[in-house]
Amino acid sequence: MRPALLRMAIRYLEDSDEAEDAVQDALLKLWFLRDRLDQYRSVDALAIVITKHLCINRLRGTRIEKVDLEQGISIGGGENPEMKLVEEENMQEILEVIGTLPDLQQSILRMKHLEGFEVEEIARLTGSTPVAVRTNLSRARKRVKPQIRN
Structure with missing residues:
Protein backbone atom coordinates (compact mmCIF):
# COMPACT_ATOMS: atom_id res chain seq x y z
CA MET A 1 0.00 0.00 0.00
CA ILE A 64 5.65 29.63 -3.16
CA GLU A 65 6.53 28.85 -6.76
CA LYS A 66 9.66 26.74 -7.14
CA VAL A 67 12.29 28.03 -9.57
CA ASP A 68 15.06 25.91 -11.01
CA LEU A 69 18.16 28.07 -10.55
CA GLU A 70 20.11 26.22 -13.22
CA GLN A 71 17.51 27.16 -15.82
CA GLY A 72 17.37 30.75 -14.65
CA ILE A 73 14.51 33.08 -15.29
CA SER A 74 13.76 33.78 -18.93
CA ILE A 75 12.36 37.15 -19.86
CA GLY A 76 10.19 37.45 -22.93
CA GLY A 77 10.57 33.82 -23.94
CA GLY A 78 9.06 30.50 -23.11
CA GLU A 79 5.38 29.82 -22.62
CA ASN A 80 2.88 32.57 -23.34
CA PRO A 81 1.63 33.89 -19.95
CA GLU A 82 -1.88 34.39 -21.36
CA MET A 83 -2.02 30.77 -22.57
CA LYS A 84 -0.75 29.57 -19.22
CA LEU A 85 -3.49 31.54 -17.44
CA VAL A 86 -6.16 30.12 -19.75
CA GLU A 87 -4.87 26.58 -19.13
CA GLU A 88 -4.92 27.15 -15.36
CA GLU A 89 -8.48 28.50 -15.55
CA ASN A 90 -9.56 25.51 -17.65
CA MET A 91 -7.99 23.09 -15.18
CA GLN A 92 -9.67 24.88 -12.27
CA GLU A 93 -13.02 24.66 -14.07
CA ILE A 94 -12.53 20.94 -14.71
CA LEU A 95 -11.62 20.31 -11.07
CA GLU A 96 -14.71 22.22 -9.91
CA VAL A 97 -16.93 20.14 -12.19
CA ILE A 98 -15.28 16.93 -10.97
CA GLY A 99 -15.96 18.12 -7.42
CA THR A 100 -19.71 17.98 -8.11
CA LEU A 101 -19.62 14.24 -8.89
CA PRO A 102 -20.59 11.59 -6.35
CA ASP A 103 -17.61 10.65 -4.15
CA LEU A 104 -16.92 7.29 -5.78
CA GLN A 105 -17.04 8.66 -9.34
CA GLN A 106 -14.90 11.61 -8.26
CA SER A 107 -12.27 9.34 -6.70
CA ILE A 108 -12.22 6.93 -9.63
CA LEU A 109 -11.96 9.73 -12.21
CA ARG A 110 -9.11 11.40 -10.31
CA MET A 111 -7.26 8.10 -9.81
CA LYS A 112 -7.53 7.25 -13.52
CA HIS A 113 -6.89 10.60 -15.20
CA LEU A 114 -4.98 12.71 -12.68
CA GLU A 115 -3.01 10.08 -10.81
CA GLY A 116 -2.52 7.59 -13.65
CA PHE A 117 -3.78 4.42 -11.95
CA GLU A 118 -4.91 1.50 -14.10
CA VAL A 119 -8.51 0.25 -13.91
CA GLU A 120 -7.49 -3.00 -12.20
CA GLU A 121 -5.53 -1.11 -9.53
CA ILE A 122 -8.45 1.27 -8.94
CA ALA A 123 -10.79 -1.72 -8.58
CA ARG A 124 -8.50 -3.29 -6.00
CA LEU A 125 -8.14 -0.03 -4.06
CA THR A 126 -11.85 0.76 -4.03
CA GLY A 127 -12.96 -2.79 -3.35
CA SER A 128 -15.00 -3.05 -6.54
CA THR A 129 -14.70 -4.87 -9.85
CA PRO A 130 -12.98 -3.55 -12.99
CA VAL A 131 -16.39 -3.52 -14.71
CA ALA A 132 -17.82 -1.31 -11.95
CA VAL A 133 -14.81 1.01 -12.23
CA ARG A 134 -15.26 1.33 -16.00
CA THR A 135 -18.99 1.96 -15.54
CA ASN A 136 -18.32 4.69 -12.98
CA LEU A 137 -15.64 6.22 -15.22
CA SER A 138 -18.08 6.31 -18.12
CA ARG A 139 -20.82 7.89 -16.02
CA ALA A 140 -18.41 10.45 -14.59
CA ARG A 141 -17.13 11.42 -18.04
CA LYS A 142 -20.71 11.77 -19.33
CA ARG A 143 -21.53 14.14 -16.46
CA VAL A 144 -18.33 16.18 -16.76
CA LYS A 145 -18.10 16.59 -20.54
CA PRO A 146 -21.22 18.75 -21.16
CA GLN A 147 -20.37 21.08 -18.27
CA ILE A 148 -16.92 22.02 -19.56
CA ARG A 149 -16.79 24.89 -21.99
CA ASN A 150 -14.57 24.57 -25.07
Missing part, protein backbone atom coordinates in the same frame (compact mmCIF):
# COMPACT_ATOMS: atom_id res chain seq x y z
CA ARG A 2 2.77 2.43 0.94
CA PRO A 3 4.48 2.49 -2.52
CA ALA A 4 1.17 3.32 -4.25
CA LEU A 5 0.47 6.10 -1.75
CA LEU A 6 3.96 7.49 -2.24
CA ARG A 7 3.60 7.49 -6.05
CA MET A 8 0.32 9.34 -5.76
CA ALA A 9 1.73 11.87 -3.27
CA ILE A 10 4.73 12.54 -5.51
CA ARG A 11 2.37 13.21 -8.44
CA TYR A 12 0.46 15.74 -6.37
CA LEU A 13 3.35 17.44 -4.58
CA GLU A 14 6.20 17.04 -7.09
CA ASP A 15 8.59 16.77 -4.15
CA SER A 16 9.66 13.40 -2.79
CA ASP A 17 10.38 14.72 0.72
CA GLU A 18 6.97 16.40 1.00
CA ALA A 19 5.35 13.28 -0.45
CA GLU A 20 7.11 11.11 2.10
CA ASP A 21 5.84 13.35 4.90
CA ALA A 22 2.28 13.25 3.55
CA VAL A 23 2.32 9.45 3.35
CA GLN A 24 3.71 9.17 6.87
CA ASP A 25 0.93 11.47 8.12
CA ALA A 26 -1.67 9.38 6.28
CA LEU A 27 -0.37 6.15 7.76
CA LEU A 28 -0.36 7.76 11.19
CA LYS A 29 -4.01 8.77 10.74
CA LEU A 30 -4.81 5.18 9.73
CA TRP A 31 -3.05 3.97 12.86
CA PHE A 32 -5.25 6.20 15.01
CA LEU A 33 -8.31 4.85 13.17
CA ARG A 34 -7.22 1.22 13.59
CA ASP A 35 -10.05 0.39 16.00
CA ARG A 36 -12.64 1.60 13.49
CA LEU A 37 -11.15 0.33 10.22
CA ASP A 38 -13.70 -2.49 10.03
CA GLN A 39 -16.34 0.20 9.36
CA TYR A 40 -14.72 0.93 5.99
CA ARG A 41 -15.20 -1.24 2.94
CA SER A 42 -11.62 -0.76 1.77
CA VAL A 43 -8.72 0.35 3.93
CA ASP A 44 -6.66 0.94 0.78
CA ALA A 45 -9.27 3.34 -0.61
CA LEU A 46 -9.42 5.11 2.75
CA ALA A 47 -5.63 5.46 2.73
CA ILE A 48 -5.76 6.96 -0.77
CA VAL A 49 -8.42 9.48 0.20
CA ILE A 50 -6.54 10.48 3.37
CA THR A 51 -3.28 10.87 1.45
CA LYS A 52 -4.97 12.86 -1.31
CA HIS A 53 -6.52 15.26 1.19
CA LEU A 54 -3.23 15.69 3.03
CA CYS A 55 -1.48 16.47 -0.27
CA ILE A 56 -4.12 19.01 -1.25
CA ASN A 57 -3.86 20.64 2.17
CA ARG A 58 -0.08 20.85 1.78
CA LEU A 59 -0.51 22.41 -1.67
CA ARG A 60 -2.94 24.98 -0.31
CA GLY A 61 -0.45 25.89 2.39
CA THR A 62 2.43 26.20 -0.07
CA ARG A 63 1.95 29.10 -2.44
